[in-house]
Amino acid sequence: KQEVTQIPAALSVPEGENLVLNCSFTDSAIYNLQWFRQDPGKGLTSLLLIQSSQREQTSGRLNASLDKSSGRSTLYIAASQPGDSATYLCATETSGSRLTFGEGTQLTVNP
Amino acid sequence: EAGVVQSPRYKIIEKKQPVAFWCNPISGHNTLYWYRQNLGQGPELLIRYENEEAVDDSQLPKDRFSAERLKGVDSTLKIQPAELGDSAVYLCASSAPIDTEAFFGQGTRLTVV
Numbered sequence: 001k002q003e004v005t006q007i008p009a010a011l012s013v014p015e016g017e018n019l020v021l022n023c024s025f026t027d028s029a030i031y032n033l034q035w036f037r038q039d040p041g042k043g044l045t046s047l048l049l050i051q052s053s054q055r056e057q058t059s060g061r062l063n064a065s066l067d068k069s070s071g072r073s074t075l076y077i078a079a080s081q082p083g084d085s086a087t088y089l090c091a092t093e094t095s096g097s098r099l100t101f102g103e104g105t106q107l108t109v110n111p
Numbered sequence: 112e113a114g115v116v117q118s119p120r121y122k123i124i125e126k127k128q129p130v131a132f133w134c135n136p137i138s139g140h141n142t143l144y145w146y147r148q149n150l151g152q153g154p155e156l157l158i159r160y161e162n163e164e165a166v167d168d169s170q171l172p173k174d175r176f177s178a179e180r181l182k183g184v185d186s187t188l189k190i191q192p193a194e195l196g197d198s199a200v201y202l203c204a205s206s207a208p209i210d211t212e213a214f215f216g217q218g219t220r221l222t223v224v
Contacts, residue, residue, distance in 0.1 A: 103152050
């Protein structure tokens with residue numbers, strides 16, 4: 001059974017700082033890994049999808065990397081802004097299209 | 112293009128009462144998921160549909176939960192009777208065939224009192 005762990009559980013940084021969120025998973029036989037953002041009381045917004053054959057994906061100030069063999073992914077956020085404050089979730093898709101989520105990292109960017 | 116639409120957004124019911132949630136996925140997405148998210152935790156899969164077939168319902172508490180996806184489009188998730196521990200956010204998601212992004216609705220926040 002896939003287990004996904006996210007570290008840290010919470011992170012508070014000053015505006016403008018670059019930061020890294022970590023995601024690890026136990027079963028490396030994944031089809032893809034997806035990073036989501038969740039604002040309080042809202043659903044999930046997809047940020048980046050990395051296919052199992054890819055090493056990284058970029059979108060604006062976000063860069064996600066994937067190392068399948070070690071069961072790790074990182075989400076890099078450059079020049080953080082207060083509007084980036086949210087919970088960030090990673091999820092792996094494995095056999096049977098099952099998305100397994102971590103518990104998320106709650107990010108606060110202080111002005 | 113409209114995203115995944117869920118209703119209602121909020122629901123408060125007394126324990127032992129029934130409740131139903133509705134989901135309209137993105138047009139053309141044949142895969143539909145129902146997830147439950149407890150406060151401070153990641154979503155957990157309840158059931159996954161491929162078209163109208165439930166292909167993964169291993170984590171659905173079948174004694175009180177049921178779901179259907181008629182005609183392979185809209186889906187309804189029902190709880191009867193509801194318990195206090197069912198208070199959570201119920202999320203619906205859809206995706207195209209395997210290996211593509213999953214898109215989530217805004218969720219239904221259920222409070223059982």
